[in-house]
Amino acid sequence: MSTTLNVLRRHLLGFYQSKRSLFHWINLQFNVVDENRRNSFGPDRICAEWILRNGGTVKWVNSNEILSDYNELPKEGTMLQLQVIDASNSSIMHNGFAHFKGCNYITKVVFHKCNYLEDRAFEELHYLKKSLLFLQISSCPNISEKGLMHLHVLTKVRELIMFDLPSVKNKNNIVHILKSSLPQCYIKY
Incomplete structure (x- = not known):
C-alpha cells in the first residue's frame, strides 16, 4: 500500500510542478515589455495594460475613476498619464518593471500580496524617481533587505509603508x- 501511495504522490507532485512551470512561463509572458507598442501608444498606455493584464488597478491623472478591467481602457491613441498603480494580488514580475520607463506622472504605487515579485524588480523602480511620492510594499514573501536597498534612489518619496515581509530578517x-x-520620507514598518 505504501508503494502505491508513494507512486501516486510522486505523480501528483510532478503534475503540480509542471503546471506551476506552465503558469510561471505564462506570467513571464504577461510581463514582457513590447517596445513597438510603447513607441506607438506611449509608456503610460502600455504600463496600464501591463498592470491590468496582471490583475492590478490604475488611475489616470485628473480622474477619480479606478480602472480594473482591461477591456475598459480608453481607445488606443488617447493620451492619458498614469497617476496611481495598485498591484495588489497581481501577477506582476521583475521583467515587467521596465514598463515604468517613461511614466512621468506616477505618484502612488502599492505592491500588496505580489507573490511573484522578487528583489531584482526594485532595481527598476528608478524609472519613477522623479514622480513617486507614496510607496507601499506589503505581504510580498520574496522581498528581502536586498530588494529594499534599491529604494534609496526614490528621493521624492514622502511616505513609505512596509509590513508583512517575511524575507526581511532585520x-x-x-x-x-x-x-x-530618504530623510524627507515618513517610513513605517
Whole structure:
C-alpha cells in the first residue's frame, strides 16, 4: 500500500510542478515589455495594460475613476498619464518593471500580496524617481533587505509603508538605512 501511495504522490507532485512551470512561463509572458507598442501608444498606455493584464488597478491623472478591467481602457491613441498603480494580488514580475520607463506622472504605487515579485524588480523602480511620492510594499514573501536597498534612489518619496515581509530578517537595520538615505520620507514598518 505504501508503494502505491508513494507512486501516486510522486505523480501528483510532478503534475503540480509542471503546471506551476506552465503558469510561471505564462506570467513571464504577461510581463514582457513590447517596445513597438510603447513607441506607438506611449509608456503610460502600455504600463496600464501591463498592470491590468496582471490583475492590478490604475488611475489616470485628473480622474477619480479606478480602472480594473482591461477591456475598459480608453481607445488606443488617447493620451492619458498614469497617476496611481495598485498591484495588489497581481501577477506582476521583475521583467515587467521596465514598463515604468517613461511614466512621468506616477505618484502612488502599492505592491500588496505580489507573490511573484522578487528583489531584482526594485532595481527598476528608478524609472519613477522623479514622480513617486507614496510607496507601499506589503505581504510580498520574496522581498528581502536586498530588494529594499534599491529604494534609496526614490528621493521624492514622502511616505513609505512596509509590513508583512517575511524575507526581511532585520527590519530595524533596513529602516535605519532607508531613513538615512530618504530623510524627507515618513517610513513605517
